[in-house]
Amino acid sequence: MSVIKRISVVSIVALMVFSQCKKSKNNGSIPTPPPPPGSVAIKDSVIVQGLNFPWEILWGPDNFIWMTERGGKISRVNPATGTVSLLHTINEVVANGEGGLLGMVLHPNFSTTPHVFVAYNYNSGGYKKKIVRFTYTGSALTSPVTIIENIAASSIHNGCRLLITPDLKLFITTGDAANQALPQNTSSVNGKVLRLNLDGTIPSDNPVAGNAYWSWGHRNPQGLVFANNILYSSDHGPSTDDEINIIEKGRNYGWPNVNGFCDAGSEQTFCTTNNVREPLKAWTPTVAVCGLDYYNNDLIPQWKNSLLMVALKESRMYQLKLDAANTSIASTTEYFAGGYGRMRDVCISPTGKVYICTSNGGNNDRIIEVRKL
Ligand SMILES: [Ca+2]
Ligand SMILES: [Ca+2]
Numbered sequence: 001m002s003v004i005k006r007i008s009v010v011s012i013v014a015l016m017v018f019s020q021c022k023k024s025k026n027n028g029s030i031p032t033p034p035p036p037p038g039s040v041a042i043k044d045s046v047i048v049q050g051l052n053f054p055w056e057i058l059w060g061p062d063n064f065i066w067m068t069e070r071g072g073k074i075s076r077v078n079p080a081t082g083t084v085s086l087l088h089t090i091n092e093v094v095a096n097g098e099g100g101l102l103g104m105v106l107h108p109n110f111s112t113t114p115h116v117f118v119a120y121n122y123n124s125g126g127y128k129k130k131i132v133r134f135t136y137t138g139s140a141l142t143s144p145v146t147i148i149e150n151i152a153a154s155s156i157h158n159g160c161r162l163l164i165t166p167d168l169k170l171f172i173t174t175g176d177a178a179n180q181a182l183p184q185n186t187s188s189v190n191g192k193v194l195r196l197n198l199d200g201t202i203p204s205d206n207p208v209a210g211n212a213y214w215s216w217g218h219r220n221p222q223g224l225v226f227a228n229n230i231l232y233s234s235d236h237g238p239s240t241d242d243e244i245n246i247i248e249k250g251r252n253y254g255w256p257n258v259n260g261f262c263d264a265g266s267e268q269t270f271c272t273t274n275n276v277r278e279p280l281k282a283w284t285p286t287v288a289v290c291g292l293d294y295y296n297n298d299l300i301p302q303w304k305n306s307l308l309m310v311a312l313k314e315s316r317m318y319q320l321k322l323d324a325a326n327t328s329i330a331s332t333t334e335y336f337a338g339g340y341g342r343m344r345d346v347c348i349s350p351t352g353k354v355y356i357c358t359s360n361g362g363n364n365d366r367i368i369e370v371r372k373l
Helices: 003-025 265-274
Strands: 042-051 054-059 065-069 073-077 084-089 101-106 115-123 127-136 141-152 162-164 169-173 192-197 213-216 221-227 230-235 242-246 281-283 289-295 306-311 317-322 329-335 343-348 354-358 365-372
Touching (some): 054 365, 065 101, 073 101, 101 169, 115 162, 162 221, 289 343, 289 354, 306 343
Antiparallel strands (some): 042 365, 054 065, 065 073, 073 084, 127 141, 169 192, 221 230, 230 242, 242 281, 306 317, 343 354
């Protein structure tokens, strides 16, 4: 018998003895205790550098990260190599302050309907925003179709996350475009979460027939995710009350009359009169809440059933652990405080790795990969 075989036999015998020991130990009714919940060690590393204000990162069905940069570029990033492949530059984009090329979403049935929806600012009788649908050919984006246009824009407060729900409705967050009269005006498409059919028509079951809005009273929502059959959104507050909200059909979210919860005297009156939906959580002073995604992967157990949200000003990621009903935040844990500067967006791979893009500018922005150590 060779040495290796001897070792194997010894190992097998040892394993059998060990197993029996474990069994005999549990011969009573004492169950084996489960492993401690949560904590696995995580590791963060930079996989891409040299970007300029990436705004949207999302995990594509091709296992590439699809990315917009505010100046007008749409690229595919290979997460294994960090290679950035430019797909298309939208020349009509006008990047002004916080404006430019913003949110993006892919059609849920991308293999049969390779449509790419993007939101961007442009000039047309003033600074505006539009949503355009492109078709992906496998190497280029072609055939632009305008879904909605002439949304008021500004150098600040433009929203603009995009999301498509499984029932094929397009959700668009819009900001107040620095005009506080717009969010409470339901004939304006600003300061709203809009809901459209994928061809830009208005669904017959929207809150008001012929009106694109789904919810109103928003300031500058820049995070949006659909999970657990619930639409969650982050919204920038002024100097107080950044918010995380559950977006419900036809509800008023208060801005500019209400900041955060309905706690001040005048807010209480307004909230009662207008059936205002309060946030799940508010941050004062503000942290500049931005990109949002939902984590439920086994890879990092402590993050299961959590919203992951990144922040610009406070330059960190917040893990917002949801309760069993998914309708309130049970606990908050912070990661990467200050380590990478301002953070704009987050996405998650099907294997449970998390990707974060920074928003520091100067052609020095990065994508950070977070994985199990
Ligand atoms: Ca609110
Ligand atoms: Ca308040």
